[in-house]
Amino acid sequence: MQIVVQKYGGTSVANLECMERVREKVLAALGKGQKIIVVLSAMSGETNRLLDMARAWNESPDAAEMDVLLNTGEQTSVALFTMLLHKHGIKARSFLGHQIPIRTDRDFGKARILDINRECFLKYLESYDVFVVAGFQGADCEYRLTTLGRGGSDTTAVAIASAIEADMCEIYTDVEGVFTTDPNICPDAQKISKISYDEMLEMASMGAKVLQIRSVEFAKKYHVPIMVKSTFSENSGTLVTQEDEEMESAMVSGVAYDKDQALVTLVDVYDEPGVAARIFGPLSGANIVVDMIVQNPSREGRTDMTFTVPRGNLEETVQILNGLQEEIGAKEIIQDRQVAKVSVIGVGMRNHAGVASIAFSALKNENINILIISTSEIKISCLIESKYSELAVRTLHEAFGLNHASQTTDAK
Numbered sequence: 001m002q003i004v005v006q007k008y009g010g011t012s013v014a015n016l017e018c019m020e021r022v023r024e025k026v027l028a029a030l031g032k033g034q035k036i037i038v039v040l041s042a043m044s045g046e047t048n049r050l051l052d053m054a055r056a057w058n059e060s061p062d063a064a065e066m067d068v069l070l071n072t073g074e075q076t077s078v079a080l081f082t083m084l085l086h087k088h089g090i091k092a093r094s095f096l097g098h099q100i101p102i103r104t105d106r107d108f109g110k111a112r113i114l115d116i117n118r119e120c121f122l123k124y125l126e127s128y129d130v131f132v133v134a135g136f137q138g139a140d141c142e143y144r145l146t147t148l149g150r151g152g153s154d155t156t157a158v159a160i161a162s163a164i165e166a167d168m169c170e171i172y173t174d175v176e177g178v179f180t181t182d183p184n185i186c187p188d189a190q191k192i193s194k195i196s197y198d199e200m201l202e203m204a205s206m207g208a209k210v211l212q213i214r215s216v217e218f219a220k221k222y223h224v225p226i227m228v229k230s231t232f233s234e235n236s237g238t239l240v241t242q243e244d245e246e247m248e249s250a251m252v253s254g255v256a257y258d259k260d261q262a263l264v265t266l267v268d269v270y271d272e273p274g275v276a277a278r279i280f281g282p283l284s285g286a287n288i289v290v291d292m293i294v295q296n297p298s299r300e301g302r303t304d305m306t307f308t309v310p311r312g313n314l315e316e317t318v319q320i321l322n323g324l325q326e327e328i329g330a331k332e333i334i335q336d337r338q339v340a341k342v343s344v345i346g347v348g349m350r351n352h353a354g355v356a357s358i359a360f361s362a363l364k365n366e367n368i369n370i371l372i373i374s375t376s377e378i379k380i381s382c383l384i385e386s387k388y389s390e391l392a393v394r395t396l397h398e399a400f401g402l403n404h405a406s407q408t409t410d411a412k
């Protein structure tokens with residue numbers, strides 16, 4: 001018996017008409033003799049609507065009760081969609097996360113999956129052809145309801161595919177796949193036919209919000225191939241899978257950007273053991289994710305420390321640093337919120353020389369100044385003034401020949 005996991009996002013089940021389209025897709029798969037596990041998100045806008053209501057009385061409502069509330073979004077989708085399948089004579093039933101159960105830790109709002117009861121699927125798939133599972137949901141060991149973080153239905157789908165050893169996890173969304181860059185900025189962006197987990201993680205963490213990052217981490221760990229496709233077309237999508245030689249042949253696979261950055265410079269902090277720990281310890285304690293960090297060479301026992309944080313965390317960061325200023329000897333704390341990070345990404349960088357120099361000359365040709373550079377094995381990131389971010393993305397995209405990338409199938 002071949003079991004397929006298909007996940008449909010909020011825009012795919014936005015209303016009853018959209019659900020009819022999903023039903024057609026499910027029917028087509030059934031026609032191939034497969035059993036199907038459909039994972040659904042809440043109807044688009046619903047999770048936000050619930051969040052807004054919950055915040056009417058209190059900016060930060062009780063996290064456990066919030067998860068009880070948010071669970072209703074996905075519950076509505078699966079019930080309605082199962083009714084639609086019944087109308088068409090399909091043997092289907094819905095499952096909520098806690099009914100399977102999908103067991104998670106107790107980190108309400110961003111719980112991690114600990115275990116999925118695989119037997120549940122095997123047992124009930126004898127009597128049903130389609131299982132309609134509520135994405136995003138879980139339950140802790142006392143059956144308190146949890147949720148997996150925004151976009152968490154992707155992770156539900158990948159985790160189920162892994163638990164039942166499905167050949168493929170199909171993720172249906174409102175875009176045709178993963179593109180070489182954001183098509184809204186660069187109309188020449190090409191759809192990538194195949195991308196490695198690591199490249200996808202870099203793309204996703206920098207704004208290519210097609211898949212929840214956690215779902216990609218999960219897929220990488222358990223070797224689950226993910227096919228990202230559009231619900232609204234029949235075109236081929238993007239396969240997210242293990243790295244292979246073909247992927248390495250391209251120098252660069254994509255260009256990502258992140259405008260949600262702010263830059264902080266601590267001027268003239270003491271250059272002595274423990275200073276970095278004294279700065280970044282309290283920031284991590286406040287759950288602030290520091291990204292690019294540069295420490296300048298020392299001058300007479302003093303140094304400058306520059307780093308980036310998400311823009312929304314800038315005020316809190318500066319507040320924390322003000323409290324530390326004396327202890328670390330900082331003469332000044334400079335902040336700049338007009339910055340953006342552009343990155344070129346590709347596993348091919350491992351065996352192609354000169355990627356950095358191509359990127360830097362491309363930016364130079366447009367007179368774009370680089371404030372910070374950071375690199376990893378498969379990524380080169382440059383922090384620049386945010387007003388140049390779109391130009392920088394287009395320039396880099398072209399410099400690496402991604403406008404007509406050979407690894408792609410068809411254009412947007």
Ligand code: ASP
Nearest residue numbers: 041047136150151152153
């Ligand atoms: N409904 C949740 C959200 O909007 C989960 C999901 O759609 O994957 O984030």
Ligand code: MG
Nearest residue numbers: 009151210212
């Ligand atoms: Mg999503």
